[in-house]
Amino acid sequence: MATPINLKELSKQEVRFTAGHRLCAGCAAPIVVKMVLLAACDYPVVVASSTGCLEVSSCISTYTAWKVPWIHNAFENAAATLSGVESMYRALKKRGKIDKDIKFIAICGDGGSYDIGFQSLSGAMERGHDMLYVCYDNGAYMNTGIQRSGATPTFADTTTCPAGVVIPGKPQQRKDLTRIMAAHGLPYVAQASPSHWPDLMKKVRKAIEISGPKFINIFTPCNRGWRSRTDDAIMLSRLAVETCFWPLYEVEEGITRITVKPRDKRPIVEFLKAQGRFKHLFEPGKEKMIEQLQEMIDKNWERLLKEEEMTSPKDEGNE
């Protein structure tokens, strides 16, 4: 029987990502990793990671924080690498050399997923490998020092697109990787946040039980890059959900369902003001920029609500 997703039962499970890793204090990445692995606690798993903060901090010289088999190949190829592992699993199963039920999970940064690893991710998903790809999205290339990525929010200050007098942080919109993955026609795609851990873990659990390629994008605060307090990771994750900056939803077989609908949608300014990367938006004369951001978020949220309504299965027999 599957382990129920409640604190009492989960607290009895082995934590398969140990303490002693060298991620920053207050980093949300290890929290996300532990939640993902705990949700998958009923299975042996093999994990692949792309180069990035999580990877460089979790396996150094002869030390490893991974209590599961883990592979890091390069920055842009975790999906291809894991597709190789999964193919070998099927090959050896076919030959009767392995009989266990093993699950395959990639855990990669936004740079390794939205940008340089995009092709590898898209290819592996299109080929239909039985794997769950988790992107821990901290909105920049953090490992190399907070450079802009395709996931960086509009107007955020990064080291390659710093908020200057002429260019006010990142001018472009974020790439919506979750929707792009949904457009691959995958059996399961979702967005999650560590603030809503039962939702996150249920999504991982659901994905693990579905065979084929799955994608979950997880909001992952980085205090170092966001210029926020070290104890704000969960607060910021919650604000991202409640402002609808990071809606929690899933797309299962083409049906979109918003899994957590904020009772009172909070203004984006609350999310922005807790982060130094948006500090420049609070200078006099920049009010328009915050309004602009609010409009973008409202538009996306409206679109998502419509998508949910459009795709929801109608009870056709009922006139």
Next chain:
Amino acid sequence: MTKIVAVTGNEAVANAFRQIEPDVCAAYPITPQTELMQRFAAFVSNGQVRTEMILVESEHSALSACVGAAAAGGRVATATSSQGLALMWEILFIASGLRLPIVMPVVNRALSAPINIHCDHSDAMGARDSGWIQLWSENAQEAYDNTIQAFRIAEDMNIRLPVMVCYDGFIISHSIERIEYLEDEIVKNFVGEYKPLYPLLDVENPKSYGPLILTDLYHEVRKAHSEVYKRVPKVVLEVAKEFEKISGRKYELFENYRLDDAEIGIVILNSAAGTTKDVIDEYRERGVKVGLLKPRLYRPFPYEEVANALKNLKAVCVLDRADAFGGSFGPLYLDIAASLCNFSQKPILINRIYGLGGRDFMPEHAAEVIEELKDIAQTGKIIKLKEYIGVRE
């Protein structure tokens, strides 16, 4: 019982793959390799092998998937040419650094720009320092034989390194030749069961692959890695000996063709060696003491053995089917020169670049070089150290 057939080089190597039946193969099309994996894919589709094919979206992913599959714990192969190999470059070093026994035929083709689909050796030469073992093959028979031996060499417990099997694009990959196939059972027994080492799929004994190692230990790790290559020639020779028993065909680290009493010599890789040997035979009939050295194990390069074979000659021309731009010599020349540089007795060396982008290497080109070597042996004078031959004026 061997079976004699008339097939292309690609077909022969695809047949070797069928006989070996790797657990996982990744494939991406590129001329002139494409036909090899197409033929193999047909074996998969028709149920003649149980191999899992990964039809990736790029060569970068092909090799990345091979790294994952090999680390998972089974037999793995892929193949490529030219731009495909160039795109894999980053992962070549990771495959060797992680000591993963992947076998990859490289069907040699020129590099862009300008784009050209025909043979030269720029692709594999660009990867010669990537830590892969390289076996070079004169003809389809050698490509077939080297492919079979490559799995044994790669998977040897004292080595565990990836291997490239190089053969000339179109000239060998697409020309039909007479080949002796070994029986399926004989090949299967020769290659044997795959022995996994620290497989990722052993979930009870979790291993981490691909750590970060900084200034404290990286230097030591690389030094230890370099030691592995010293063990390669011995294993290559042992595997060749066993292969001779099942095939009757003898393989060494390089082919020594009429070198023992030679005064002048040619060093050349792959298919052009065949043409050159014919011309050497003609000169020998006329009493000219000329011989040829054809490297087979090009990486790791058997410096000592090669130097011993060449040091007593008077003049040697190294023919490179790739240039190293920027005023330097062709890559093969550099290795031969490095092998000989510390001997007090050594031949005069010249370097000729031939056959780029599929330009034919004709018997008259070999003759031209031999004539020049005769002069150099007589006069001790070099007119040109490095030059292109076969250039249209």
